[in-house]
Amino acid sequence: MPQASGAPGFNAGYWTWPTGGGELNVLAMIIFDSEENARAADDRVSANFSQLEDRDDITLDALEVREVVASA
Helix, strand or coil, X not given: CHHHHCCCCEEEEEEECCXXXXXXXXXXXXXXXXXXXXXXXXXXXXXXXHCXXXXXXXXXXXXXXXXXXXXX
16 A cells, blocks of 8 residues: 555555455555556556566456546
């Protein structure tokens, strides 16, 4: 979380996991001030996870950059 909150353009971050027990799958959503900053963060996360290829306990399923169209 400190790496995310210190990233350029960081606005907010949410890290979640299931409440029903079972396998621990984390879902994170990080909000940035611009698409440019979101894509730069995507690149950094991809690079960091590529260094963890040998670990069996961590899997990155997907990264997506999306536009926020509404919030409440």
